[in-house]
Amino acid sequence: MTQPTRQHPRLRGADVGIPARQLDFRHSADIPRYVAGDNRTATCFLAVLSVFFPPGEDYFVRSVNHFSHLVSDPRLRAEVAGFTGQEVIHSREHDRLNEVFTERGFSLGVTEQSIRLGLAVLDRLPARQRLAVTAFAEHFTATFAEETLKYEGTNGDIHPELRELWLWHALEELEHKSVSFDVLELAGNDYRERVLAALCTIAALGPALVVSLASLLVTEGALARPADLVRGAWLLLGPDKSLPRVLRRMPLWLRRDFHPDRRDTRALEQEWRDRLFGARGSLSDQLRRPVHTASSA
């Protein structure tokens, strides 16, 4: 780890590989209603995930920053700042994407209420337990991100305009994957608390996910279309898809020596930094234009 030096009195997230990139997705009016493989079921799952992100990421940021007084190492301080900056921008862009779903006619009220209820339950946990919940959730997002980036070729069912947003989010989840866990180490990483955190997260957010998805499948008419359901299940859970591989890797959390960095994803991160933000990266132009804000709308 880099020690604080006089040359770098105040490291920023970008200095430690966790830049808060000011992206500004402006979704075009011709995005279809069903953006995942032209399939209602898979699109409903994508919409639920997207609605879960803004309040979820707010929970993660609050849980980590609650312990910022323990973080004296300048490098970890910069990592926490980078993590916070990235998650705040993810929330903003998913809020915007959720507006697109709403404009296309999706009824997201039950999903919004379900995730808020699930997080309200998790908010009642003690502070260190909330941090362990966050580290567990970040294990999920980092694993999902890695599988998404590694197998992007087999997950090319999402509309190209939205795929860029998911790929950018995935890259940054990998870049900051160990921050919450490293802060948990400072706060006192207790194995039993970590196991309990995983159980609490699944107990609180599992029902929220099921209720949200069921509600959307009903309102979108997917339940009345068996062929759509079967194809959607294949798009999400087929043998070459990310989700089954993610679920198989989740029990790694139960290893006593678990640490996100045990999985070396640096080459994958560099590959996607180049593909998205390199000289000819597909998102490089976005970083060069001024950020669109509510006040400038």
Ligand SMILES: [Fe+2]
């Ligand atoms: Fe995120």
Ligand SMILES: [Fe+2]
């Ligand atoms: Fe994250």
